[in-house]
Amino acid sequence: MTDIFARLIDIYEGRATRRYGLTDVHQLAHALQSADLAAEAGESPAMIIAALLHDIGHMVHDLGEDPASAGIDDKHEDLGADWLARHFPPEVSEPVRLHVAAKRYLCTAEPGYAALLSDDSVRSLALQGGPMSAGEAEAFIAQPFAPAAVRLRRYDDAAKDPARVTPSFGEFIARYGEAAQGRCP
Template sequence: MSTEHDLRRLIDELAEGRYGLTLVNQRQHALQSALLAERAGESPDFILAALLHDVGHMLHTLGESPAAEGIDDGHENIGAAWLANRFGPAVSEPVRLHVAAKRYLVATESDYAAKLSDDSVLSLKLQGGPMSEAEAAAFAALPHADAAIRLRRIDEAAKDPDGVTPDLSHYLALMPASV
């Protein structure tokens, strides 16, 4: 099966679920993330990363709200591994690091925690809470840390219950022809 076929199944069918989100379903969250990246003038790879940053939620079998049951689903690693088989690191690495970027931002920006939605606050605890100073320094030195931080800011903004976006086809057109 092609990557496009897989993504249509994951985003258009499975992403009806809320998967821990409170205000929007995963498809809306994915499309709003991609649109915010597009509006910010980001590259096609980054827009794909934004579209697919939570694909790991659709790939695991832990149910729709593992965080509510005290389980960290590790969706950033599940999603990044899946993406790394299909795209380059400019797509998979910001996805792998987007949870770490939240832990980084909470540790380094005094007002960031107050901006988090309820679902992000709940999952933050399970994901290890704010980074220590040493963890934050190590994170900031990673090659894709900046992209992960930009992605994480988009992630938090992409939960608008009234958001209007292009459909999935608009973003799948950004995929390299080779996948």
């Protein structure tokens, strides 16, 4: 196992056990559920790892557990994507970078989507710029990794079930990690 995978296991198994916002799952369970949903959908190893790691930005900043409650947008999508880009190709980092914009996009593109958001997502949406304008939505979806980010967003939205059973973090890393980096497992 490479150093980056050992470090990711340390981050997620060591720091991701706090509650995921206002939901009944912690960040590790949310990450595992997101990856499991992506795997069930037949996504590529890169997309499964992107789903697993999409919120790593929350764990690599020094703003505390819940900066949104203090009115601070932690920009976790950019922090996480920049961190991941040092270790993974754009097929992993860029959907992570765009997953918050994907939420803003879906609020504009799909009537009723905003009503499905959790209280946490509604609160953070306001800090993240709110729904996109029609022009912003058109520009967003034309970006190369935007469709992947929209799929990632849907996994993110659905990954809040306290009863869902998933493989472990280490199992996802062992199965998909090296392939996500572009190496054979």
